[in-house]
Amino acid sequence: MQKQQTNLSAETDQQSRPGAPRLILASSSPARKKLLEDAGLTFSVMVSDVDEEAALAQAQEEAYAAGLGQITPAQTAQLLAKAKARAVAALPEASGALVLGCDSVFELDGQPYGKPGSADKALERITAMSGRSGQLHTGHWLVDTRPGSVQAAEASSLRTASVHFDQFSPQEAAAYVATGEPLWVAGSFTLDGFGAAFIKGIEGEYHTVVGLSVHALRGMLAELGLSITDLWKTSH
């Protein structure tokens, strides 16, 4: 897992509704940004340094101390979503906003798979996935820093979807890796890109597989007394 760069950027091309709360996506993933845009939401992107390895190591230590054993891939997704959201929520620039953190972990045979990072590793993993099924876990953590909101009001949601891969030939696997697309995504595959050709189907939510469930966001907003329709941009 790699450290994320500090990166502050504000979207200005979207028109928000008057009086609508401000939403910040605490993730640098282009797929999550695109997904929120497609779903018609007004938001900005703000990413903060999170030492993911340190966060997980501390959580694992606490889990062992509590007699909970090894942290699962699903718990890992949720823990990192929380770490990302809280890191951005602590920034002065995020004051008064809703901050959404997300993290996705792919699970095959009980093992977690993150971004492969190299072509060799991606090819190896894709070959192992051919004709099989895995789970995509996406953790969501929403921090409410609006004035007047309950101190540290937070909501969270963990979503899991099963992904069924078709069998693919060595030529197809090599061509897919050559696109570069699978190298930097959890589980070495994309549902929203070239990889679409190789997915037989899913059980669960498309958006969970891509990395951010809009349905989960609607539920978390409702827990905080908000409607997702208030965050819709006025023109699509």
Add this chain to the structure above:
Amino acid sequence: MQKQQTNLSAETDQQSRPGAPRLILASSSPARKKLLEDAGLTFSVMVSDVDEEAALAQAQEEAYAAGLGQITPAQTAQLLAKAKARAVAALPEASGALVLGCDSVFELDGQPYGKPGSADKALERITAMSGRSGQLHTGHWLVDTRPGSVQAAEASSLRTASVHFDQFSPQEAAAYVATGEPLWVAGSFTLDGFGAAFIKGIEGEYHTVVGLSVHALRGMLAELGLSITDLWKTSH
């Protein structure tokens, strides 16, 4: 069902691989176009006049004559995909290309639902769908007009996905209709837009629900002796 306008347009912003077959999408749907673009395919869009009502009436007559009874929503999707693909394949401009026709029909309680076309009708249907599940049928028909290909080589694929809707409030339903988005889509809902917030999950393919299964296209191309990777653009 409405007649479609004749509309010829060629995409020029995508780079195709040398020697790759030319793919034409015989559909005016922006969602299908976006989906193929996201999946990294090189293609152009060409739409021809199809009298959908006449095509269905004739098919229904033949079905009755053959003792098959009422045409199902799934059969309707497949018949219209065929009609669209063949109409474009017959145009001189499509000569030498692969022509893909698609059509989607939403089924709830055994009844087919097309585009609502008005806000009142959309609201009525959305209210009826709250908390329930329906099926989205997408028919695919691929016509191969390349020189040297078998006379009238064709491949087809029918895909069905179940869609589970969350319950939504009258306020949410009204806000969704006010976006205008559900008025012109099969079944009055979008998975790739504002509607994402209200879908609990699907069983099947995301792409089937949006209106074009890239996985089905890969299978049809394989039937014609082609690999989908040959249609991938060289840069994403």
